Amino acid sequence: MRCMSTTSPVAAARCAARISDLPCALDAIGAMGIAAAARALVVFLDYDGTLTPIVSQPEDAILAPEMRTAVENLATRCPVAIVSGRDLKDVQARVGVAGLYYAGSHGFEIAGPAHLLAEYEPAQAYLPALDAAESTLEHLLGTIPGARVERKRFSIAVHYRNVEAGRAGAVEDSVDRTLERHAGLRKGRGKRVFELQPAVDWNKGRALAWLLEQLQLEHSTALPLYIGDDLTDEDAFRALEAGGIGIVVGHGDRTTAAHYRLRDPEQVQRFLQRLAELLAAPARRSPRAR
């Protein structure tokens, strides 16, 4: 790899690397500098594919009790935020842990402790366009078996996981025709899903920066750590350029801006447990303690 680590153990290579070339975060956790960091660790977690395995139907992505416990324990040690493409209320209900920060709709809506509740206001003007696009999509995709339109408050997901391979192109055509008819929306991509969203400059990376602001932390005082599996998470990994730890969940040749990888949600759970142990260790309070 051409990139080099710099003086900080967390300022690892910033160029895009293949997921399969990244070090495993479980092996590297001791070298991340977390225990010794003067900055306050803040953990950001994606939901689908990160805390739960990817499933055919989005409603079947249930959080395992052991994973909930791992998240709960970690949240007693540092701020934890869940950042998801799901609606805020949906992801809150699925995780069900009090005291966390929740960012739904890729961060367009955010809730947290002490009654924090905020929507990215410029996105509200796009709600009529989303309503109209939803009707168009229902109409155009009605003839493609397996295609599914899922309306969320600030986006529309078009799932094609259950569409036969030869017809995936027809799904994208329908999405493109819908975008031509309804101005102000843009297309995003995930794993076997297209997302229609307000065409505003906002993504999981912006949401991450905004949440740090809400926590009254900036990159100089916070050490953000973000774990996610999908393309939308890459915006968050890129937002960590000022210093932070990006961990991609998955394997294979896709390029990523993350620094480390974890294979699947089971490894994510082990990593969160190790992180909580590390933060609980006396060494964090006193560098000389063994």
Ligand SMILES: [Mg+2]
């Ligand atoms: Mg995901």
